[in-house]
Amino acid sequence: MDHVRVSPLLRARYSPLRFDQGHELADEQLEALLEAARWAPSAGNSQPWAFHPRRRGEEGHATLVEHLAGSSRLWAPDASALVVNLARREVDESGMPYSEFADYDLGQAVAHMTLQAQAMDLACRQFRAFDLDGLEEALGVRPGWHILTMTAVGVAAAAAPDGRERRSIVDLRTAGRSDA
Numbered sequence: 001m002d003h004v005r006v007s008p009l010l011r012a013r014y015s016p017l018r019f020d021q022g023h024e025l026a027d028e029q030l031e032a033l034l035e036a037a038r039w040a041p042s043a044g045n046s047q048p049w050a051f052h053p054r055r056r057g058e059e060g061h062a063t064l065v066e067h068l069a070g071s072s073r074l075w076a077p078d079a080s081a082l083v084v085n086l087a088r089r090e091v092d093e094s095g096m097p098y099s100e101f102a103d104y105d106l107g108q109a110v111a112h113m114t115l116q117a118q119a120m121d122l123a124c125r126q127f128r129a130f131d132l133d134g135l136e137e138a139l140g141v142r143p144g145w146h147i148l149t150m151t152a153v154g155v156a157a158a159a160a161p162d163g164r165e166r167r168s169i170v171d172l173r174t175a176g177r178s179d180a
Ligand SMILES: Cc1cc2nc3c(=O)[nH]c(=O)nc-3n(C[C@H](O)[C@H](O)[C@H](O)COP(=O)(O)O)c2cc1C
Pocket: 013, 014, 015, 016, 072, 125, 126, 127, 128, 129, 149, 164
Protein backbone atom coordinates (compact mmCIF):
# COMPACT_ATOMS: atom_id res chain seq x y z
CA MET A 1 0.00 0.00 0.00
CA ASP A 2 3.05 2.24 0.31
CA HIS A 3 3.05 3.78 -3.13
CA VAL A 4 -0.59 4.84 -3.22
CA ARG A 5 -2.38 7.34 -1.08
CA VAL A 6 -4.79 5.21 0.81
CA SER A 7 -6.37 6.70 3.93
CA PRO A 8 -4.19 6.28 7.05
CA LEU A 9 -7.14 4.55 8.69
CA LEU A 10 -7.17 1.85 6.04
CA ARG A 11 -3.42 1.54 6.04
CA ALA A 12 -3.26 1.00 9.78
CA ARG A 13 -6.12 -1.48 10.03
CA TYR A 14 -5.49 -5.13 10.65
CA SER A 15 -7.31 -7.89 12.52
CA PRO A 16 -5.41 -8.64 15.72
CA LEU A 17 -5.20 -12.13 17.16
CA ARG A 18 -4.43 -10.78 20.62
CA PHE A 19 -6.33 -8.17 22.62
CA ASP A 20 -5.49 -6.23 25.77
CA GLN A 21 -7.51 -8.05 28.42
CA GLY A 22 -7.35 -5.02 30.73
CA HIS A 23 -9.01 -2.55 28.36
CA GLU A 24 -12.64 -1.65 28.94
CA LEU A 25 -14.87 -0.25 26.26
CA ALA A 26 -16.60 2.96 27.40
CA ASP A 27 -20.31 3.53 26.78
CA GLU A 28 -19.53 6.34 24.33
CA GLN A 29 -17.12 4.13 22.39
CA LEU A 30 -19.72 1.40 22.02
CA GLU A 31 -22.29 3.97 20.99
CA ALA A 32 -19.91 5.41 18.38
CA LEU A 33 -19.36 1.93 16.90
CA LEU A 34 -23.10 1.37 16.56
CA GLU A 35 -23.62 4.87 15.21
CA ALA A 36 -21.01 4.23 12.51
CA ALA A 37 -22.81 1.03 11.49
CA ARG A 38 -26.11 2.87 11.52
CA TRP A 39 -24.96 5.25 8.81
CA ALA A 40 -23.76 2.62 6.37
CA PRO A 41 -25.42 2.58 2.93
CA SER A 42 -27.84 -0.22 2.15
CA ALA A 43 -30.03 -1.31 -0.74
CA GLY A 44 -33.17 0.86 -0.74
CA ASN A 45 -32.06 2.08 2.70
CA SER A 46 -33.37 -1.24 4.02
CA GLN A 47 -30.79 -1.32 6.84
CA PRO A 48 -31.12 -5.10 7.18
CA TRP A 49 -28.74 -5.45 10.11
CA ALA A 50 -28.74 -5.93 13.84
CA PHE A 51 -25.95 -6.06 16.39
CA HIS A 52 -25.82 -7.79 19.73
CA PRO A 53 -22.85 -6.36 21.63
CA ARG A 54 -21.66 -7.64 24.98
CA ARG A 55 -18.68 -6.18 26.78
CA ARG A 56 -16.26 -8.39 28.69
CA GLY A 57 -17.68 -9.00 32.16
CA GLU A 58 -21.15 -7.80 31.19
CA GLU A 59 -24.21 -10.03 31.53
CA GLY A 60 -24.55 -12.16 28.40
CA HIS A 61 -20.85 -12.04 27.49
CA ALA A 62 -20.32 -15.51 28.94
CA THR A 63 -23.02 -16.89 26.61
CA LEU A 64 -21.11 -15.62 23.61
CA VAL A 65 -17.84 -17.05 24.95
CA GLU A 66 -19.51 -20.43 25.56
CA HIS A 67 -20.32 -20.69 21.87
CA LEU A 68 -16.85 -19.82 20.58
CA ALA A 69 -14.97 -22.47 18.62
CA GLY A 70 -11.68 -23.75 20.01
CA SER A 71 -9.69 -21.44 17.71
CA SER A 72 -11.46 -18.20 18.59
CA ARG A 73 -11.62 -19.12 22.29
CA LEU A 74 -7.85 -18.57 22.38
CA TRP A 75 -8.14 -14.82 21.79
CA ALA A 76 -11.73 -13.51 21.48
CA PRO A 77 -12.63 -13.59 25.21
CA ASP A 78 -9.84 -11.04 25.89
CA ALA A 79 -11.38 -8.46 23.56
CA SER A 80 -13.20 -5.59 25.25
CA ALA A 81 -16.42 -6.57 23.51
CA LEU A 82 -17.90 -9.21 21.28
CA VAL A 83 -20.54 -8.11 18.81
CA VAL A 84 -22.85 -10.60 17.10
CA ASN A 85 -23.66 -9.46 13.56
CA LEU A 86 -27.09 -10.36 12.17
CA ALA A 87 -28.74 -9.83 8.78
CA ARG A 88 -32.42 -9.82 7.97
CA ARG A 89 -32.88 -11.96 4.88
CA GLU A 90 -36.57 -12.82 5.11
CA VAL A 91 -39.73 -11.10 6.31
CA ASP A 92 -40.51 -12.74 9.64
CA GLU A 93 -41.93 -16.25 9.16
CA SER A 94 -43.31 -15.64 5.66
CA GLY A 95 -40.24 -16.96 3.89
CA MET A 96 -40.47 -13.94 1.59
CA PRO A 97 -37.16 -12.21 0.95
CA TYR A 98 -36.66 -9.02 2.96
CA SER A 99 -33.63 -7.93 1.01
CA GLU A 100 -31.59 -9.61 -1.68
CA PHE A 101 -28.65 -7.60 -0.37
CA ALA A 102 -28.98 -8.32 3.34
CA ASP A 103 -25.60 -10.05 3.70
CA TYR A 104 -23.88 -7.49 1.50
CA ASP A 105 -25.31 -4.61 3.50
CA LEU A 106 -24.46 -6.17 6.86
CA GLY A 107 -20.86 -6.58 5.71
CA GLN A 108 -20.75 -2.94 4.78
CA ALA A 109 -22.15 -1.87 8.15
CA VAL A 110 -19.55 -4.02 9.91
CA ALA A 111 -16.85 -2.40 7.77
CA HIS A 112 -18.07 1.00 8.93
CA MET A 113 -17.89 -0.19 12.52
CA THR A 114 -14.40 -1.56 11.95
CA LEU A 115 -13.09 1.73 10.58
CA GLN A 116 -14.80 3.71 13.34
CA ALA A 117 -12.98 1.46 15.81
CA GLN A 118 -9.72 2.17 14.01
CA ALA A 119 -10.41 5.92 14.24
CA MET A 120 -10.76 5.50 18.03
CA ASP A 121 -7.46 3.59 18.30
CA LEU A 122 -9.30 0.33 18.70
CA ALA A 123 -9.14 -2.74 16.50
CA CYS A 124 -11.58 -5.39 15.32
CA ARG A 125 -11.31 -8.98 14.24
CA GLN A 126 -14.40 -10.26 12.49
CA PHE A 127 -14.82 -14.01 12.73
CA ARG A 128 -17.03 -16.98 12.02
CA ALA A 129 -15.40 -19.53 14.31
CA PHE A 130 -18.32 -20.19 16.67
CA ASP A 131 -21.33 -22.48 17.00
CA LEU A 132 -23.75 -20.51 14.86
CA ASP A 133 -26.82 -22.71 15.32
CA GLY A 134 -26.28 -22.98 19.07
CA LEU A 135 -25.85 -19.23 19.39
CA GLU A 136 -28.96 -18.49 17.33
CA GLU A 137 -30.91 -20.69 19.71
CA ALA A 138 -29.33 -19.26 22.85
CA LEU A 139 -30.05 -15.68 21.75
CA GLY A 140 -33.55 -16.44 20.49
CA VAL A 141 -32.88 -15.01 17.05
CA ARG A 142 -36.12 -13.94 15.37
CA PRO A 143 -37.46 -15.59 12.20
CA GLY A 144 -36.01 -13.94 9.12
CA TRP A 145 -32.85 -12.91 10.96
CA HIS A 146 -29.55 -14.77 10.68
CA ILE A 147 -26.28 -14.53 12.53
CA LEU A 148 -23.39 -14.26 10.08
CA THR A 149 -20.33 -13.33 12.08
CA MET A 150 -19.06 -11.86 15.32
CA THR A 151 -16.67 -8.97 15.74
CA ALA A 152 -14.15 -8.83 18.56
CA VAL A 153 -13.37 -5.21 19.44
CA GLY A 154 -10.64 -3.91 21.69
CA VAL A 155 -7.09 -2.69 21.95
CA ALA A 156 -4.68 -4.77 19.89
CA ALA A 157 -2.03 -6.47 22.02
CA ALA A 158 0.12 -7.61 19.11
CA ALA A 159 1.40 -5.81 16.04
CA ALA A 160 0.18 -6.70 12.57
CA PRO A 161 1.84 -9.91 11.41
CA ASP A 162 4.61 -9.66 8.83
CA GLY A 163 3.97 -10.76 5.30
CA ARG A 164 0.29 -9.88 4.98
CA GLU A 165 -0.63 -10.45 1.37
CA ARG A 166 -3.24 -9.16 -1.02
CA ARG A 167 -4.11 -9.91 -4.61
CA SER A 168 -2.82 -7.34 -7.09
CA ILE A 169 -4.84 -4.47 -8.52
CA VAL A 170 -4.38 -6.02 -11.96
CA ASP A 171 -5.98 -9.21 -10.68
CA LEU A 172 -8.87 -7.26 -9.17
CA ARG A 173 -9.48 -5.64 -12.55
CA THR A 174 -9.39 -8.81 -14.59
CA ALA A 175 -10.51 -11.72 -12.44
CA GLY A 176 -14.10 -12.76 -12.86
CA ARG A 177 -14.23 -12.11 -16.60
CA SER A 178 -13.58 -14.72 -19.22
CA ASP A 179 -12.45 -12.14 -21.80
CA ALA A 180 -9.73 -10.59 -19.63
C1 LIG B 1 -16.40 -12.85 7.17
C2 LIG B 1 -15.10 -13.05 7.90
C3 LIG B 1 -14.90 -14.21 8.62
C4 LIG B 1 -13.71 -14.38 9.33
N1 LIG B 1 -13.56 -15.50 10.13
C5 LIG B 1 -12.46 -15.62 10.89
C6 LIG B 1 -12.35 -16.70 11.81
O1 LIG B 1 -13.24 -17.53 11.94
N2 LIG B 1 -11.23 -16.77 12.57
C7 LIG B 1 -10.23 -15.84 12.48
O2 LIG B 1 -9.24 -15.95 13.21
N3 LIG B 1 -10.32 -14.80 11.62
C8 LIG B 1 -11.39 -14.65 10.83
N4 LIG B 1 -11.51 -13.58 9.98
C9 LIG B 1 -10.41 -12.60 9.88
C10 LIG B 1 -9.64 -12.79 8.57
O3 LIG B 1 -8.86 -13.96 8.65
C11 LIG B 1 -8.75 -11.54 8.28
O4 LIG B 1 -9.58 -10.43 8.10
C12 LIG B 1 -7.90 -11.79 7.03
O5 LIG B 1 -6.94 -12.79 7.26
C13 LIG B 1 -7.18 -10.54 6.57
O6 LIG B 1 -6.39 -10.03 7.61
P1 LIG B 1 -6.50 -8.51 8.05
O7 LIG B 1 -7.94 -8.26 8.46
O8 LIG B 1 -5.56 -8.35 9.20
O9 LIG B 1 -6.12 -7.66 6.89
C14 LIG B 1 -12.68 -13.40 9.27
C15 LIG B 1 -12.90 -12.22 8.52
C16 LIG B 1 -14.09 -12.04 7.86
C17 LIG B 1 -14.32 -10.75 7.10
